[in-house]
Amino acid sequence: MKVLVLFDVARPADPNEAFSPESLKQEDKPTEADVLESLRRLGHEVETLAVFDNVTRIVDKLTSLGPDVVFNLSESFYHDRAHEPNITALLDLMKVRYTGSGSDALLLCKDKALAKKVLAYHHVRLPHFVVSHRAHPLRRLRRFAYPAFVKPVCEDASDGICRASFAKDEKEAIERARFIHQKFNTDALIEEYIEGRELYLSVLGNNRLTVFPAREIFFDQMPEDAPKFATFHAKWNDSYRKKWGITNGPAKPLPEGVPGHLSELARKVYRLLKIRGFGRIDVRLTATGDVYVIEANPNPCLAQDEDFAQSACLGGVSYDTLIQEILNTAFA
Ligand SMILES: Nc1ncnc2c1ncn2[C@@H]1O[C@H](COP(=O)(O)OP(=O)(O)O)[C@@H](O)[C@H]1O
Numbered sequence: 001m002k003v004l005v006l007f008d009v010a011r012p013a014d015p016n017e018a019f020s021p022e023s024l025k026q027e028d029k030p031t032e033a034d035v036l037e038s039l040r041r042l043g044h045e046v047e048t049l050a051v052f053d054n055v056t057r058i059v060d061k062l063t064s065l066g067p068d069v070v071f072n073l074s075e076s077f078y079h080d081r082a083h084e085p086n087i088t089a090l091l092d093l094m095k096v097r098y099t100g101s102g103s104d105a106l107l108l109c110k111d112k113a114l115a116k117k118v119l120a121y122h123h124v125r126l127p128h129f130v131v132s133h134r135a136h137p138l139r140r141l142r143r144f145a146y147p148a149f150v151k152p153v154c155e156d157a158s159d160g161i162c163r164a165s166f167a168k169d170e171k172e173a174i175e176r177a178r179f180i181h182q183k184f185n186t187d188a189l190i191e192e193y194i195e196g197r198e199l200y201l202s203v204l205g206n207n208r209l210t211v212f213p214a215r216e217i218f219f220d221q222m223p224e225d226a227p228k229f230a231t232f233h234a235k236w237n238d239s240y241r242k243k244w245g246i247t248n249g250p251a252k253p254l255p256e257g258v259p260g261h262l263s264e265l266a267r268k269v270y271r272l273l274k275i276r277g278f279g280r281i282d283v284r285l286t287a288t289g290d291v292y293v294i295e296a297n298p299n300p301c302l303a304q305d306e307d308f309a310q311s312a313c314l315g316g317v318s319y320d321t322l323i324q325e326i327l328n329t330a331f332a
């Protein structure tokens with residue numbers, strides 16, 4: 001197949017600039033490098049297109065190349081992640097096939113409060129939550145059970161998640177929400193903090209869905225009584241991860257009945273939020289065996305060493321097979 005790998009860069013890009021796995025690694029684009037290498041191993045005819053700020057160039061490239069399918073790894077336009085759904089909207093308008101979710105799921109999941117409202121309507125168990133609006137910040141939290149967890153409504157990849165996201169009382173929660181309004185210029189989601197194991201559920205498909213074996217994040221060297229959650233540093237900072245013994249790996253054994261429940265739940269959330277191709281549903285499992293949905297991620301990270309690809313691998317699906325399957329879902 002003729003495949004165009006589409007991704008974003010943080011600088012003006014020439015549409016004819018060709019990227020190699022090596023140059024992508026140098027630009028700190030490990031996912032793009034892994035996917036490009038895999039598509040080449042699979043024998044596809046592959047070209048790359050980096051997007052930054054020029055719509056005409058995307059249109060021209062798609063028109064002149066006429067790819068069978070776009071492998072969509074783009075997440076932003078002009079530095080702004082809010083534009084992620086607009087790129088797939090453009091592909092739809094041009095009647096180009098692409099991998100992963102469409103604008104509907106991207107828009108829905110990007111607004112975490114909106115996604116939660118949809119899930120709550122369908123009786124999916126979620127942390128209790130309220131929204132503090134930037135234009136009308138909350139001053140009080142009535143009938144709220146602490147600790148709380150406060151995060152930007154519209155950020156990704158743990159931007160805005162740090163130790164201070166954990167709020168032990170009303171004062172800390174309100175302060176953190178105010179900080180989010182100012183620093184991120186956005187609304188804040190104030191949630192009930194769910195103490196428990198954090199599991200990542202990777203789902204592949206459109207109609208018939210495969211749920212791969214769960215992965216889990218471990219916090220081995222953290223003090224027993226410290227709240228444990230995936231801050232920006234806990235996710236991305238290797239020396240911080242080393243210091244606190246933070247690792248991601250196959251989920252430790254789960255209580256009886258839980259794996260089946262997790263698969264059902266992951267499928268349900270995936271469908272309700274209109275996710276297509278592949279997605280990752282993040283949940284927390286409490287000591288009493290209750291499962292809470294924390295976040296749904298359409299188009300999760302596809303780097304070979306990250307949770308999605310590693311879950312597939314646990315399920316017996318090699319990286320190249322996974323990349324081919326994701327391409328296939330664009331045609332289903
Ligand atoms: N309600 C919550 N209770 C406990 N931990 C939470 C809660 N919400 C988020 N977290 C922690 O914060 C991390 C990041 O939050 P998430 O909503 O997934 O945002 P992001 O889009 O940045 O990944 C989660 O992986 C989890 O560890």
Ligand SMILES: [Mg+2]
Binds near residue numbers: 157158282295
């Ligand atoms: Mg998350």
